[in-house]
Amino acid sequence: MADSLSTRQAEDPGAPVGAPAARGTGAPTGGGRPRLSARTRRRALPWTLLAPGLAVIGILLLYPIGRVVWLSVQDYGLDNVVSGRSDFIGLDNYARLLGDRYLWTVALPNTAVFAVVAVAGTVAFGTLVALLLNTLSRFARTAVLSCIMVAWAMPAVSGTYVWVWIFDVDDGLVRRVLQTAGVVGPEGYNWFAERSAFYAIAALNVIHHGFPFVAVTVLAGLMTIPRELHEAALLDGAGAWQRFRNVTVPTIRPVFAVVTILSTIWDFKVFAQVYLMPGGSGGNRDVLNLGVWSYVRSFANQSYGLGSAIAVLLTLMLLSITVVYLRTLFRDEELR
C-alpha cells in the first residue's frame, strides 16, 4: 500500500496527495492491502474473463482488418508476396477504384440492388413462415421446422449447384417447364448471361438459404408476445393485418432489427452464390458484385492492393448501413 502510493506520487507529482491518502486512511480495520488488491482483482476479473474472447477477436478480426487496410494503400503483387517488399502508394488504389466506371455502373448496383431485394425477400418470407409456424400445433410445427432446417443446413456451395442444375439452360427443370408452357422457344434462353435474370436466380438461392434463420428468430420473438395483447386488439375489432402491424411488429421490433441487419451484412458480401454460377467467376463482366470483383482483382489479377481497397470499401459501406439502420430503428432509444 505504501509502495503503491509512493510510486503513484513519484509518477504524478501534480496529483493531489490528499485524495488517495484519505481513501487509504479511511479504510476500516480490514487493512489497506487485501482491500485494494480485492478491488484490483474485482476489476481485473472481467478483463481476465474477456481476455480469451478479445484475443480471438483480435487475432481473427482486428489483425486481418488492419492488414487489409495496410494492403489497400500499397501496390502489392505476387512478387511482393514472395519478396515481402512493399510499395506504399497512399490512396492511389482508392482513387483508381472510385474513378472506375465499372464500380458505379456494374459492381456497386449489382451488390446494392441485389442486397435490397434479397434482404426484403428473406425477411418477408421468413416472417410469413414464422407466422404460419406460430399457428401450428406442436407436432406440425416440429415437422415444418425440421423441413426448413434442411434448407438452412445445406452448405452454400451445394445449394448453389442445385439451383444451377435446376436452372440448367439446355436441360434443366425450369427450361423444360417453360418450354412445355410455351414461354421459351426450342432455341432456349440463357438466363445466366443476362444480369437481372442471373441475379434473380441468385436471389432465389440466397432467400431459400437465408429464410430459415429469419423464421426461427421471428418465431422465438412471436412466442414472447403476451396473448392478452392480441386478445385485446381482437376485442377492439382489429383485423389480422392491423394486429400484425400494431401489436406484433412494435413488440418484436428489435428482433426484426437483428434479422434485417444480419441479412443485410450477409447479402452484401455474398460470394459463393455468385462466383459459382455460370459466368459468375469473371467470364461475364456484367454480373460481378463487389465481393467477387475484389476476389478477381486480388487473386486472379494479383493486384492485392486494389482488391483490398475494394474490400475496405465494402466494409465501410456495411458499417455505415448498419449504423443508419440502428439509428432509424431505435429512434426511441429502445436499444438502451
Next chain:
Amino acid sequence: MACTRARRPQAAAAAAALALLATACGGSGGGSGGGETLDVWIMEGTHPDATAYFDRVAADFREQTGARVNVEFVPWADAHDKFTTAIAGNTLPDVAEVGTTWTPEFAGAGALMDVSGRVGSTDAYVPGLAEAGTVDGALYGVPWYAGVRSVIYRTDVFEDLGIEQPTTWKELREAALTVSEERDGMTAFPVPGDAVYQTLPFVWGSGADLATRSDGSWTSGLDSPEARKGISFYTGLATEDGLSSAGAATWMETDLQDNFIAGDVAMMIGGSWTPAAMLEADPSLEGKIGAFPIPGPDGGYSPSFLGGSHLTISNTAEAPDLAWSYIELLTDDENARRWAEATTYFPGKEKQLEPYTSSDDPLVRPFAEQMSEAGRGLPATENFGKVQGDKVLEAMLQDILNDEATVEEATSRAAGEIEQILNKDS
C-alpha cells in the same frame, strides 16, 4: 472466507478460458511421427481418374526413400487461384504440377526453385515444353507431359449421315449444319463461352497472333482483320447458324465434355487426353468416338494450343532433395509410359514420345499429327497468366455470344486489355 471461496471458481474459470484458448490456437501443427511427408499437388480435370496411378508411385517412393507422399488433386479450373493464394499464404506444397503457361509467372514471382543444376542438359525434353519452363536462362519446370486439342466427334453420327471428316472451315460448318438438321436434340458444334483453348485455333488459323513483342512493347493481334474473321466464323456457328446451344454461352471446357459424354454433342474441340476419360465415364461410347486435326480455313491445319505440365519444386520446400527424387521417379521411362497409357497425354521427353507419333490408333494419331504439325504456345511472358486470370478472352467470347457486343467491339476491347496487362510491368 466467502470471498476466497468465491475467488477460486472465478480464477479457475478464467484459467480454464485461457487454457481453452491456448489449446484452440495450438490445435494445428503436429507432424506425423516417423519419416518425412512430401506434399504434392496434381491437377485434375478432363483426364481419367489418376488415384490408382499415384498410389502406386507413392508405394514405390516409400520403398525407395522411406518418405510418405501426400497427393492432393486440384481441379484445373480453380488451380490458378489456388496457386496464387498458396504463394501469398506460404502454403505451396513441396512438389506441384504447374501448367506450362503458368510456370514463368510463378517463377517470375520467385515462388519456384531453379532446377537447372539438377536437370543439367534439357536436350532430352520436348523443346516447346522445356522452353516454356525456362525464365532468363534458368529452368524452373521439369517437362512432364504434353497435350494438344483437336476435333473429337461421334463416328456413328457421321457414318449414319454420310459425312466425311472436314478438311476446311467451310466443310466443318457444313458437317455441323447437316447434323443439326438431321439430329433433333443433338448440339452439332457447341461454342463454349467460358473456354479459351477452343477459340484459339480460329484466331491462329486465320493467321493472327494473340500478342507479339517488338521493341519491348506488346501488340495484340486480336483486333486484326484476320482474327476478326476467325472469331466471326467461330462465334457465327452459334449466333448465326444455331449450331451451338443457349447454355453453351456460359459453358466451361468441363461442361462441354460432360455434354459430349451425355450424348448431346456431335463435335467438340477437346484434348488428346479426353477420349479415354469419356470412355471411362460412359463405356457405351466405345467405337463411337473419332478425332481429326482442326482443319485450316482452306485446308491444312489450324494451330492448336500445345499445352502441358511441368513438375516444379516450391521455393519453400523443406526437403528439396526428396522433392527432386520424387520428380525423377515420376519422369522416369517406366512411369512416363504408364502415365501416358493411363491418361493418353504425350510424355515430355522426345524419346518417350516416339511410339505415339508413329502410332496408327485413330484416337492417338490425329492428336500426334496436330502436335507435330500445328501445335502452338501462348505468348511467352510471365504476365500472360494475368490475362488468363482476368478472363479477357472469355469475357470477349461471352459478350459476342450473348449479343452484348459485336465482334469488332469485343475484339477491340480484348486487344486493349491484353496490351494494357502485358505492357504494365515489362
